[in-house]
Amino acid sequence: xxxxxxxxxxxxxxxxxxxxxxxxxxxxxxxxxxxxxxxxxxxxxxxxxxxxxxxxxxxxxxxxxxxxxxxxxxxxxxxxxxxxxxxxxxxxxxxxxxxxxxxxxxxxxxxxxxxxxxxxxxxxxxxxxxxxxxxxxxxxxxxxxxxxxxxxxxxxxxxxxxxxxxxxxxxxxxxxxxxxxxxxxxxxxxxxxxxxxxxxxxxxxxxxxxxxxxxxxxxxxxxxxxxxxxxxxxxxxxxxxxxxxxxxxxxxxxxxxxxxxxxxxxxxxxxxxxxxxxxxxxxxxxxxxxxxxxxxxxxxxxxxxxxxxxxxxxxxxxxxxxxxxxxxxxxxxxxxxxxxxxxxxxxxxxxxxxxxxxxxxxxxxxxxxxxxxxxxxxxxxxxxxxxxxxxxxxxxxxxxxx
Amino acid sequence: xxxxxxxxxxxxxxxxxxxxxxxxxxxxxxxxxxxxxxxxxxxxxxxxxxxxxxxxxxxxxxxxxxxxxxxxxxxxxxxxxxxxxxxxxxx
Numbered sequence: 035x036x037x038x039x040x041x042x043x044x045x046x047x048x049x050x051x052x053x054x055x056x057x058x059x060x061x062x063x064x065x066x067x068x069x070x071x072x073x074x075x076x077x078x079x080x081x082x083x084x085x086x087x088x089x090x091x092x093x094x095x096x097x098x099x100x101x102x103x104x105x106x107x108x109x110x111x112x113x114x115x116x117x118x119x120x121x122x123x124x125x126x127x128x129x130x131x132x133x134x135x136x137x138x139x140x141x142x143x144x145x146x147x148x149x150x151x152x153x154x155x156x157x158x159x160x161x162x163x164x165x166x167x168x169x170x171x172x173x174x175x176x177x178x179x180x181x182x183x184x185x186x187x188x189x190x191x192x193x194x195x196x197x198x199x200x201x202x203x204x205x206x207x208x209x210x211x212x213x214x215x216x217x218x219x220x221x222x223x224x225x226x227x228x229x230x231x232x233x234x235x236x237x238x239x240x241x242x243x244x245x246x247x248x249x250x251x252x253x254x255x256x257x258x259x260x261x262x263x264x265x266x267x268x269x270x271x272x273x274x275x276x277x278x279x280x281x282x283x284x285x286x287x288x289x290x291x292x293x294x295x296x297x298x299x300x301x302x303x304x305x306x307x308x309x310x311x312x313x314x315x316x317x318x319x320x321x322x323x324x325x326x327x328x329x330x331x332x333x334x335x336x337x338x339x340x341x342x343x344x345x346x347x348x349x350x351x352x353x354x355x356x357x358x359x360x361x362x363x364x365x366x367x368x369x370x371x372x373x374x375x376x377x378x379x380x381x382x383x384x385x386x387x388x389x390x391x392x393x394x395x396x397x398x399x400x401x402x403x404x405x406x407x408x409x410x411x412x413x414x415x416x417x418x419x420x421x422x423x424x425x426x427x428x429x430x431x432x433x434x435x436x
Numbered sequence: 437x438x439x440x441x442x443x444x445x446x447x448x449x450x451x452x453x454x455x456x457x458x459x460x461x462x463x464x465x466x467x468x469x470x471x472x473x474x475x476x477x478x479x480x481x482x483x484x485x486x487x488x489x490x491x492x493x494x495x496x497x498x499x500x501x502x503x504x505x506x507x508x509x510x511x512x513x514x515x516x517x518x519x520x521x522x523x524x525x526x527x
Contacts, residue, residue, distance in 0.1 A: 079490075237477070237481065238477060238495070239477050239480070239493055239494055239495045240494075240495050240496060241494075242494075242496070243494075253496065254494055254496045254497050254500075255494060255495075255496045296474075297473075297474060298473065332496055333495075333496040333497070334496075
């Protein structure tokens with residue numbers, strides 16, 4: 035089977051609007067969560083989030099095109115441009131029908147829906163912008179990326195809530211490995227930080243009003259973020275032949291379904307995904323130096339995730355470093371796995387393990403080395419990235435140093 | 437007043453627990469009624485809608501909430517307090 039490598043990375047998130055800035059923020063343990071600013075925020079019970087600050091779409095896009103770009107598409111396009119630039123590609127190299135794009139998103143153009151509903155329901159107007167549908171559709175980001183770089187092969191969007199990004203990257207990986215494509219642009223994007231988007235989340239009563247504290251005994255819920263992560267994935271031989279700089283190798287991927295509860299996670303389903311990714315990668319637990327946890331900061335997720343890691347890793351669980359970077363960039367929902375893959379690249383490339391910030395109190399049910407509060411210098415050769423979605427859909431990626 | 441609030445809350449809880457109101461008594465816990473976490477969140481929403489109040493409740497720390505859910509009677513008393521008192525500020 036073919037080997038699959040990452041040759042480009044890009045991101046926009048609350049910590050920074052590029053990879054270098056995000057690496058720096060993760061190394062410093064900076065928190066991107068703060069007071070939200072958008073219309074009607076004062077009517078929300080949850081008013082904090084990791085919002086992208088100082089976003090200037092005009093500096094990235096022509097005005098005519100912006101009419102088609104929801105924020106989630108803008109984030110994805112900017113992240114894709116960075117990734118392609120790093121990969122040294124202006125367009126699909128070689129046969130463009132052998133290159134595609136898979137982008138995960140849960141809410142798609144959620145902000146566009148919010149604006150259109152406000153127009154017709156709150157303002158009582160009887161028309162919305164003519165491009166509302168192409169702007170809000172979940173595949174908008176994927177389609178605009180494919181159009182931008184002439185990617186004519188398999189392209190689609192994936193919506194599996196908080197696992198969307200990992201499913202997208204995992205599927206792209208599998209397609210290249212299976213020979214269906216030579217290269218794929220893959221990742222995820224999300225922007226639900228608007229009144230309607232967050233009001234819906236509030237209803238579930240799983241959000242924290244004062245901060246994201248994964249694995250800390252005093253955690254009290256998730257905090258939402260926004261942003262995108264996009265990567266260029268290539269067949270190893272293809273990348274070598276054109277002299278590309280290889281950032282990391284994707285070694286394995288597994289996805290499972292709890293087939294249990296629509297919101298409560300299951301340790302068994304998560305454990306099967308972790309075990310499956312290791313098996314697919316041909317790696318043993320003691321070879322994994324770092325796990326980027328799903329680590330949402332809810333009571334249920336963190337406890338369940340630790341149980342799942344212990345179940346699979348056995349004694350090696352006491353040696354692996356596990357951190358949740360969501361305390362820094364927030365839970366970027368459908369884009370979160372892609373943003374978190376950057377913490378994996380940081381670990382593999384720089385030997386820097388991003389910390390779990392806001393960790394204040396040890397929780398006996400989360401008794402792993404969660405790299406509390408301060409980044410750690412530690413060389414690692416292989417890592418995992420966990421994503422466990424509402425609906426019981428689990429997706430775990432395994433990566434190794436190039 | 438008391439019985440009216442209690443009747444309404446029992447009706448709401450019974451609906452969430454898929455029971456007859458006559459089967460729900462003030463001394464019962466939500467566990468005994470078979471309400472899971474989603475049922476609980478729906479119940480609180482229904483109470484908020486019925487009494488036009490805002491209930492401070494976070495599913496991550498149910499026991500730390502100011503809103504006592506230890507029994508049906510406790511919920512009734514908590515709602516009565518909220519109706520009697522000034523409307524709580526947003527949590």
